[in-house]
Amino acid sequence: MPVYSMTGYANSVAHPPKAEDGSSTPQASVSVELRSVNGRFLDLSMRMPEELRGLEPQLRELIAARFKRGKIELRINSQREAEGALPQPQPEQLNRLASLEAKVLTWLPKAAPLSVHEALNWCKSGAAAPAHLDSATLEAAQACVDGLAESREREGEKLVAILTERIGRLRELADEAEPLLPAVVQRQQQRFLERWQEALKTSGANASVPQDALQERALNEAAAFAIRIDVAEELGRLRAHLEELTRLLKKGGELGKRLDFLIQELHREANTLGSKSAALELTNISVEMKVAIEQMREQVQNIE
Template sequence: MAVYSMTGYGSATAAAAANPENPGNSGAGVTVELRSVNSRFLDLAFRLPDELRGLEPALREVVGAAFRRGKIELRLAGQRDADSGWPHPAPEQLMRLAQLEATVQTWLPKAPALSVHEVLNWCRSAAPAERLDEVALEATRQAVEALKEARAREGDRLVKVLMERIGRLRELAEQAKPLVPAVVQRQQQRFLERWNEALQAANAGQQAVSEDAQRDRALNEAAAFAIRIDVAEELARLTAHLDEIERLLKAGGELGKRLDFLIQELHREANTLGSKSAALELTGISVEMKVAVEQMREQVQNLE
């Protein structure tokens, strides 16, 4: 199943079929443009000409059935060929106009004669308006398909970027794993040294505490400190989150919200890694992880 971005553009034009009874309108058509950007929910906006405003519920149904998330704007405009704007007057219309003109000039001798332009305008207004509802719906369906294809192409690009970031995070996790035991051991040794120094200072001039008791207490405190700075659990959870993100990207479908949650968890683990780090090397790895996670967050926000 494909992964869709919420960013894309699609357009389509549909022309009305030729009408033998009204050949002047055979060039009429409709152009539909769809623009989409990211949004938490499905947000539809319509820009329609006055004569097609009544079509908005049907257009909303067509677009809403195709998409689940994104801020989508639909623009619809009518089109006419150069010759289609002029009507083809019927003989009955011209005869009626001639009779009306003669009647008016009988009563108003100074009234000017009708011009060709005035005759054509009258015929145009008297002609029945052509309904373009079906044409508009057909153009909308075609534009929806074009927008789907555009969002799918953008989705493929985002998946490649996310996979690259996943690979980078895995590399950083692998770099951190061998550092953890050495860091813990080094910190334990430092803790024991400082603990012994503190005990020697505290026992100066007083009854000395047994050596075994000092050592047991020091080892217990060092073990507790090692647990606090051990980041192996965070690295394991981070790897598990990366596995789940990769699985979802390969499965496809509507996964934007689920990935957004997993990105938050990735950021939490990277942040904890930095806060618990007791070595400069792990701190640097944590910073690089946060940068990669933030780059993933920016891309995930565009996925449907």
């Protein structure tokens, strides 16, 4: 399955159907736009003409069936052709409007009478969309949803390429760190023993504990110290997380939240590597790892 980004854009236009004689019906065409950015959940907002508000439940269902995460904005515009550009007032609408105007003038005799433009707007707001306009809107919305899915898939391919490159860099850093571990542990252990030896010489004459016992304790402490600064386990877990990231990216699908969790675990291991580091070389590697992981986190935030 492909990996989808939560960033994308698509638009679509549905034209009015042709009449049986081949001529175009003087009604409306519809344009639909979908814009998508990253979000923790599916957050859908809609901007559309009032005459199409009745389609909102169907449009929400259409989008939710295709996308699970992201902040998505739907914009719908209808354009009427010349003959159908103005609303066609119905007699009952005009009668109702005249009755309301007369009632207002009874109470407010100085009120200005309604203009033709105001009357047409009132009739338009109360009119239902033509039947063909509903079908044209749903047709354009379906095409737009398909286009947005393709856009998010293309963007997802780019994100996978970036993440794969960063995963390779983290593996290189882990490979650089691994040969350093035995030498670092041995060097720090030797320093630890040297300091113990100096302490033993300083207090040797007045010590009530036998010299052999102190020497054995020094060796035990040195071994414990070596265990504390050994980061082989952290590197092993880091490699395991990188393998899981690679597997998920190859598998595809809805994996943004799982990737985000693995990025947190990678950051934890890199932090531990830095805090336990007893050599400048390992500290520098830890810093580079954190930079690469932070770059990955920014990209993962955009994956569905």
